[in-house]
Amino acid sequence: MNEEEQQLNNVLMLFYFGYRTFTEKPDQMIEKYGIQRVHHRILFFIARVQGITVNDLLSILEVSKQALNVPLRQLYEKNLITMVQADYDKRYKQLYLTDKGKQLESELSQVQREQMKTIFKSLGGNHQEAWSDVMNVLAKSRPGQQHFNKQIEEHRN
Amino acid sequence: MNEEEQQLNNVLMLFYFGYRTFTEKPDQMIEKYGIQRVHHRILFFIARVQGITVNDLLSILEVSKQALNVPLRQLYEKNLITMVQADYDKRYKQLYLTDKGKQLESELSQVQREQMKTIFKSLGGNHQEAWSDVMNVLAKSRPGQQHFNKQIEEHRN
DNA sequence: ATTATAGGTCAAGTTCATTGACCTATAAGG
DNA sequence: CCTTATAGGTCAATGAACTTGACCTATAAT
Numbered sequence: 504m505n506e507e508e509q510q511l512n513n514v515l516m517l518f519y520f521g522y523r524t525f526t527e528k529p530d531q532m533i534e535k536y537g538i539q540r541v542h543h544r545i546l547f548f549i550a551r552v553q554g555i556t557v558n559d560l561l562s563i564l565e566v567s568k569q570a571l572n573v574p575l576r577q578l579y580e581k582n583l584i585t586m587v588q589a590d591y592d593k594r595y596k597q598l599y600l601t602d603k604g605k606q607l608e609s610e611l612s613q614v615q616r617e618q619m620k621t622i623f624k625s626l627g628g629n630h631q632e633a634w635s636d637v638m639n640v641l642a643k644s645r646p647g648q649q650h651f652n653k654q655i656e657e658h659r660n
Numbered sequence: 661m662n663e664e665e666q667q668l669n670n671v672l673m674l675f676y677f678g679y680r681t682f683t684e685k686p687d688q689m690i691e692k693y694g695i696q697r698v699h700h701r702i703l704f705f706i707a708r709v710q711g712i713t714v715n716d717l718l719s720i721l722e723v724s725k726q727a728l729n730v731p732l733r734q735l736y737e738k739n740l741i742t743m744v745q746a747d748y749d750k751r752y753k754q755l756y757l758t759d760k761g762k763q764l765e766s767e768l769s770q771v772q773r774e775q776m777k778t779i780f781k782s783l784g785g786n787h788q789e790a791w792s793d794v795m796n797v798l799a800k801s802r803p804g805q806q807h808f809n810k811q812i813e814e815h816r817n
Numbered sequence: 818a819t820t821a822t823a824g825g826t827c828a829a830g831t832t833c834a835t836t837g838a839c840c841t842a843t844a845a846g847g
Numbered sequence: 848c849c850t851t852a853t854a855g856g857t858c859a860a861t862g863a864a865c866t867t868g869a870c871c872t873a874t875a876a877t
Contacts, residue, residue, distance in 0.1 A: 510788070511773040512708065516808070517792060519701070520799035522679050523722070539863065544676065551669065557824060565680070570865055572825065594823045594874045616668040622797045626790075631667070633783075633790035635674060640779045642677035651673070696832065714855060727834055729856065751843045751854045 528618070529611040536581070536607065541574050546600065546608040549584060552654045554597040556589070562650040583607060685775070686768040693738070693764065698731050703757065703765040706741060709811045711754040713746070719807040740764060 529543050548563055549555060555563075561571045575598075578584045583604035589595035600608060623631040642648045686700050705720055706712060712720075718728045732755075735741045740761035746752035757765060780788040799805045 507777075508773065511777055512769065514776050514788070514792060514795075515704070515769060515772050516708075516805075517795035517799050518679065518682055520802045520805045521795035522675065523804075524798040524802055525675055541864065547672070551673075558822090566864090567866065568824075569826080569867085574864090576825095592823085592875070596824070612669065612672060615672050616665065618798075619671050620664075620668055622794055626793050626797070628790075630790050630794055631671070633785070633787050634794045635671060636783050637779055637787055637791045638671075638674035638678035640783070641681040641775075642674050645677045645681055647680075648673075648677045698833065715853090723833090724835065725855075726836085726857080731833090733856090749844070749854085753855070 525615065525618070528614045532611060532614065533607075538574075538577065538581070542578055542583075543608075543611050545571070545574060545578060546583065546604060547612060548651070549598050549600055550605070550608045550612070552651070552658060553599055554587075555654065556595045556597060558595075559650065559654055560598065563647045563654070565645070565647045578604070682772065682775070685771045689768060689771065690764075695731075695734065695738070699735055699740075700765075700768050702728070702731060702735060703740065703761060704769060705808070706755050706757055707762070707765045707769070709808070709815060710756055711744075712811065713752045713754060715752075716807065716811055717755065720804045720811070722802070722804045735761070 526540060530540055533539065533543055544564060545560070548560060552559070552563075557568075557571065557575070561568055564571065575584070579586060582601055585599045585601055586596045587599065589597050619631075623634070683697060687697055690696065690700055701721060702717070705717060709716070709720075714725075714728065714732070718725055721728065732741070736743060739758055742756045742758055743753045744756065746754050776788075780791070
């Protein structure tokens, strides 16, 4: 067993344990709202692209229409999101966070932002940039990430 | 919306998309063996700690005994692992990979090692170390990671 | 008028986990 | 020797988060 392979095995393990820790706190926090991680992901992306359509959202999440429908309805019933028929094409429904939804999304994501910020700060140097560089190589090939980038482009125009 | 918060939101997104890409290839590869990601994780940790007991394995994976039992039996039936009653205490079953299991584990993990290795290499500098530093802060608090470290300690003695 | 698109919904099936309950075999301690 | 603790196995019920397939409406585009 050579040194390099062992280092890389450690990397694989760190990915597993790191991701678990990363998702742990919000998972616990949303329990009392009767929702789960998938709902957090939906809230997160609606917050990033306010007024996103259902189709665009499922392209970003890379899930089926049916998989999105149920949690989306639950978020609506819990008064965390609103759906507005688009002016420019009445077939489109645009998704927005309610004030309550904004509050919850902010609270959940804030925990993760603080967690990562604290780590980057404590390690100092260019750790945030280096970590992001690595993850960006993995992420940039994803259809979901590419679709997100396109949405942000349009959003700015 | 300040710059820092936007950077950190990007970090959260990269974690989601990065992890998806990371797990994607092995997930596809094991489909034809009729097993899933959980089986890969089991194979991975048995490979790292050969002769590990069932209890220690579920401590590392942080899952219930019942959650481990079924995939473990499936791996046994597919002749990918063996279970040996321990000499020192006949209540313990020690888990080992068969040759076929070693072959498959190696193949699956090799894909991920190559993927990460290629990224670290292309970015150069201290990217691997920096990335690992960040993930290690997240991982080191996990009971599973701590249990793993203890196992490795004992293994060396 | 026809066809395509956006979205909604129902049904069945799968995977991966949970908790609770109960079982056997073995070990340890009085 | 008896009791209790530990390791592991198994069954059942439950739930979350998906999948594919099928079929529906409303709207838009040609």
